[in-house]
Amino acid sequence: MAIIDMKKVLLIGLQAEKEKILGTLQLMGNVEIVEISSEANEDDGQEQETDKAVFEQYNNYETLELIESQLSEVKFALEFIGRYSNIKRGAFAPRQRVSMSELEKMLKRVDGALDVAGTCRKLEEELTELSARETRVLGVRQQLLPWKDLYLPLEDIVDTMYTSVLIGTVDNRTCIKFEEEINLEFADREFFIQRVGEDRDQVGYLIIYHKGIEQEADLKLKEFGFNRVSFSDMKGIPAEVIERCDAQLNTIAEERQKIEESARELDVRVSELEIIYDALSILRDKEQEAMKLLRTGRTFVLKGWIPAANAEAFTEKLNSITNALYIHIEDPEPGESFPVALENPPLVQPFELVTELYSTPDPHSIDPNPYMAPFFFVFFGIMMGDAGYGLIIAALSYFALRKFKLRGTGKKLVSLILLGGVSCILWGSIFGGWFGNAGALVGLPPLWFDPINEPLTMLIFCFALGLIQIFAGMGLKAYMNIRQGKIWDAVFDQGLWYVTIIGLIIMVTLSKAVGQYMALLGAAGLVLTQGRHQKNIVKRIFSGLLSLYDITGYFSDMLSYSRLFALALSGSVIATVINQLGLMAANSWIGWIIAAVVLAAGHGFNILISILGAYVHTSRLQYIEFFGRFFESGGHAFRPLRIKTKFIDVYQEEEAV
């Protein structure tokens, strides 16, 4: 239920057994290795020099680089095959289970995987080449389309001794007029024109005229923007060339199919590739961590952190695999920062996600999760505020947890939504929200009251909840102060504010006189104590007075909890509107179908929007109004060397037997 205690590990072992020992650490997965070189700098210069003489840093960049390049090749192959594969692998498909020793064996088959990757590269190259060819052929075809009906080979479009022979295009909006005018003007003269094809926006013409009328002809052609075209680089009759292009395009399509087919044939290798990918990435992780070690001629030195609870098992396990080993485990020095790992009961674990997204707490502060969890639970439920929606999201997330083997963040998120759903069912029944007003329509009364009819009661309820959370935050800060021995800080900074605020509340609710004196007492105390860090007496009183201004902070934080009401309101009113729209349609059997569609789509959309709103606003209340009062960030999360896989589950033989 808190931040786990960590112990420092110093381990010296034989070079020859380094791989074995690191492998065991990785399997156990509870030691975070730290870099030693940076720590050596803290020692005095003399020692550092001897350190340097005896120890040297591991340098295995080359091995790492090799593994990285192999990894990226295998990854490429997997992506490439996945692109053309007919088999769709869902993100939640069950993983293959592979034993540790099988994994070792697969590492010997890396070359095979690289061969597959090489094949993929070759296939991709061929595909790129095909695309380039296709673009070229399409270009030629496109260019020749306006000359589809030209019966002359392109190389024959040249002037003769007495005539000009030319081809060119006219915009298809003016071509009719163009033809009319030409026919009119050159009707009985040595002028020949023929339309030979068209594409989307222009029409192609073949024109032959006697050189004697060149000037007139030129003028007329210019008038209509005749665009003369010449094909110096192409030969043959256009229709035939286009036909050849089409044939080429067909072969290209066929070839592409063939390549895609061969890519598909590689499908059978996928599971092997996945195992090799994970085997390589496990090896990569190990080699990366090995860079943090120091070495002498025959030995290596490892420093790290281990959860105190695992320390004994760790020593035992390592001693069982070798006896040429020195292990020293000690507590961190007071004030020394250590990696932060949290331990919470299963019901609180999903809420760790909310804190993880914010920050890692300082190792010497407290784990906020157990205190934040109940507030998150309650607030999420109030903001969604609909028992029907709660049932749906709880059922869906329960199903997802059961069906897909989720892990890590994904599991936490779905569990968080499941708990949120449960909370929605609770608060929905309290406030009478069942799919908006559907509950009220069938006569389900709210267990307490309906916020829409009694908005002020609801607002006061929200403020009260806010006040409870603000007080809880102050309480945690006071607890932290006391634990650090700063008892007076707790009394002055938190205790006096408690007195003041509670006094103000009594003043406006129960008894004006009692509350008044209590608040005044608290305020006077604040004025006297809040400047205690100032040396100058005037400054001291002045800062004391100024601190009273913080009351606005408490007040606005409390008002901020009105969002509980606002979001509950928005969800339930939209749901009610959806119901109204649905019922309006439902007056015939077709109407009922329409109503069903409207209701399903509308409520589906509203659920999504409401989850989003409830999640972000609940988080905000935790981050700003709650954590702001006590949270100390600045820790770094515990990242032990462990087995991380993307596609497979790894198990140890001993466990499996």
Next chain:
Amino acid sequence: MEFVQLFVVLGDAASSGLGLSLGQIYAILGAAVAVTLAGLGSVFGVAIAGQSASGVVTEDPDKFGQALLLQALPGTQGIYGLLIGFIIMNKLNIFGGMIDVSPETGLLIFVSALPIAIVGLISAIFQGRVSAAAIGIIAKRPEELGKAITFPVVVETYAVLALLASFLLVNGIPV
């Protein structure tokens, strides 16, 4: 003053033509203003954030989920506006035989819609800008999603307060 006169003139013209009372027209105007302005704000907001989101997703398609989450944040103002719009429509019983309201009541309803209309419009635009910047956070540090969400949500607070004010006002007007 001239503004009010304009209202009266417009209202008279419309009511004589449509068979609606002046009060009803003011109230409907209130609903329209709430839905339109707050909705427009959200349009601007999600558009600004969406452009940033597209940029990030171009670089790294895996960030689609996070980017979408941040893009959707300025979308709520439009929903708040719609909400007030519907509450006004419900109050007028538009879906089943509209009830008559006096011009004063109608004008009150119109004014009650203004907080969410105006604050919704402006806050959504600014929230969109903050969201766009927050999408920049997840572009470089996807693990800081929590902090990235918090900044835009701080802006939204005031839209939430305006929604609450509009709701309490509309709710409190007797018809």
